[in-house]
Amino acid sequence: MSNLKPSIDKLLALVESKEEELIQLTQALVRIPTINPPGDYYGDCIELLRSRLEDRDFEINIIRAEGTPGDDEQYPRLNIIARKEGSRSGPCVHFNSHIDVVPPGLGWDEDPFDAKLIDGKIFGRGTCDMKGGLAASIIAVEALLEWMPDYPGSIEISGTADEETGGYGGVAYLAEKGWMAVPRIDHVIIPEPLNKDRICLGHRGVWWSELETFGTVAHGSMPFLGDSAIRHMTAVLDEFEQKLIPSLQQKVTAMPVVPEGAKQSTLNINSIHGGLAEGFAGFPAPLVADSCRIVLDRRFLIEEQLSEVKLEVLSLLEGLMKSRENFSYSLKDLFEVVPSMTDQNAPVVQSVARGISRVFDREPQYVVSPGTYDQKHIDRIGKLKDCIAYGPGILDLAHQANEYVGVTDMVESAKVMAIATYELLSGEQTE
Numbered sequence: 418m419s420n421l422k423p424s425i426d427k428l429l430a431l432v433e434s435k436e437e438e439l440i441q442l443t444q445a446l447v448r449i450p451t452i453n454p455p456g457d458y459y460g461d462c463i464e465l466l467r468s469r470l471e472d473r474d475f476e477i478n479i480i481r482a483e484g485t486p487g488d489d490e491q492y493p494r495l496n497i498i499a500r501k502e503g504s505r506s507g508p509c510v511h512f513n514s515h516i517d518v519v520p521p522g523l524g525w526d527e528d529p530f531d532a533k534l535i536d537g538k539i540f541g542r543g544t545c546d547m548k549g550g551l552a553a554s555i556i557a558v559e560a561l562l563e564w565m566p567d568y569p570g571s572i573e574i575s576g577t578a579d580e581e582t583g584g585y586g587g588v589a590y591l592a593e594k595g596w597m598a599v600p601r602i603d604h605v606i607i608p609e610p611l612n613k614d615r616i617c618l619g620h621r622g623v624w625w626s627e628l629e630t631f632g633t634v635a636h637g638s639m640p641f642l643g644d645s646a647i648r649h650m651t652a653v654l655d656e657f658e659q660k661l662i663p664s665l666q667q668k669v670t671a672m673p674v675v676p677e678g679a680k681q682s683t684l685n686i687n688s689i690h691g692g693l694a695e696g697f698a699g700f701p702a703p704l705v706a707d708s709c710r711i712v713l714d715r716r717f718l719i720e721e722q723l724s725e726v727k728l729e730v731l732s733l734l735e736g737l738m739k740s741r742e743n744f745s746y747s748l749k750d751l752f753e754v755v756p757s758m759t760d761q762n763a764p765v766v767q768s769v770a771r772g773i774s775r776v777f778d779r780e781p782q783y784v785v786s787p788g789t790y791d792q793k794h795i796d797r798i799g800k801l802k803d804c805i806a807y808g809p810g811i812l813d814l815a816h817q818a819n820e821y822v823g824v825t826d827m828v829e830s831a832k833v834m835a836i837a838t839y840e841l842l843s844g845e846q847t848e
């Protein structure tokens with residue numbers, strides 16, 4: 418170990434020397450407006466990654482997730498996996514970044530796809546979430562390859578589609594096909610913007626559902642001849658306010674979820690529609706609503722079972738069946754993901770933790786994300802548990818106007834990634 422220390426310093430210096438390259442790579446990625454939906458310019462972004470990594474002797478696979486939501490000839494769901502084999506057998510370390518960005522929205526001071534560098538920050542849609550992280554992982558790996566050309570195992574870098582819309586044309590598809598699954602890969606780092614000194618172990622669970630109440634149509638001047646689905650829905654919402662939401666606030670997780678408010682179970686009523694259809698500018702027809710629909714977004718904790726989460730809502734609805742005349746409903750599942758949390762002692766967590774303490778001279782903070790990201794597919798479909806999110810950028814800036822990533826943050830987290838990759842490949846500990 419005695420002569421390892423200066424050598425690791427050399428690796429870190431090598432990462433630092435690539436700062437200009439890191440800026441340019443981030444800017445080049447951000448300037449391709451891979452807006453999703455609909456999934457614009459994926460091909461251009463994949464091409465940029467292909468040419469860069471092919472030049473560095475990576476073996477390239479470009480995989481189109483055919484038949485997944487949104488995939489067609491105009492907007493093919495394209496993914497790239499670049500792999501570089503070492504000189505002998507060993508584990509595979511995989512960096513996974515999504516290449517899609519959400520639409521820029523309004524309120525920008527600069528063009529969101531100009532990727533301007535101002536005072537050490539690169540501004541633009543996708544700088545923080547997560548092209549800065551993708552660029553940092555590429556620079557980390559390139560520095561490592563220069564520093565240690567003779568290494569065991571293999572290194573992979575992927576750029577994947579559609580994370581912002583659920584990942585079905587990206588990581589979910591690749592996990593199903595065995596690309597992002599055991600036994601092909603062993604350790605995964607997802608450079609999502611969780612802040613450079615934090616390790617994100619996983620995420621809370623999600624249950625989306627659509628609830629509809631039914632009524633009987635009648636003339637609006639004689640509502641007593643009909644039965645209002647909206648009034649029935651009001652009764653449901655009242656039960657939520659009086660009973661369900663207060664009981665969710667009592668459920669607090671041991672998961673280190675950030676921000677603090679998300680340590681509880683939560684329910685968001687995503688939307689509500691009832692009666693006359695929206696979008697008509699004329700005078701409304703006088704009708705009693707025969708249907709009212711809401712979409713529920715329920716986030717749950719590792720201590721809760723999905724079946725219990727559903728039962729809470731169902732039993733409340735069954736109660737209304739008994740207490741309210743003519744109450745009827747339908748409840749449809751839209752989407753569900755169970756919580757995921759990697760063990761704090763898992764190899765990828767420990768090696769990134771040592772990287773963080775080396776680079777920042779302090780212990781990392783372990784966190785869990787309030788919302789889900791592609792780790793869910795790697796865990797559930799790919800059956801790989803040794804997976805975390807770790808990357809530069811401030812989480813709160815994601816999806817906002819004037820999103821940016823700090824250049825120093827990118828360089829520092831690239832150092833952490835380089836150390837972690839070295840440890841995971843070699844089985845050595847750097848301290």
Ligand SMILES: [Zn+2]
Nearest residue numbers: 546547580609
């Ligand atoms: Zn992201």
